[in-house]
Amino acid sequence: MLQGDYWMNIKHGLLHQRFSISEIARIYGIDRKTVRRYLQATDKPKYTYKKPRHKVIEDYADFINEKLKEHLIQQ
Secondary structure, X not given: OOOHHHHHHHHHHHOOOOOOHHHHHHHHOOOHHHHHHHHHOOXXXXXXXXXXXXXXXXXXXXXXXXHHHHHHHHO
C-alpha cells in the first residue's frame, strides 16, 4: 500500500518529469498496472480494511491440541 505522498509524486511529479510507467513502477517497487490505476484516478486512493476471515482450523483447534497432548504423553 502506498502512502498519499507517493500517490501525489506519481500523479504530479514523476510523470511530468517524463518517467515512463515502468520506471515509476521500479522506483516504488509496485506493479505497472498499479501505477496506471493511480495515474487514471482523480482522487487520492482510499483504503479499506477487510474483516479477518474465519479460519476453518480454529474449529478443530481443541481437538488437535488434545491429540498432540495424548501423543506427547505416550512418548
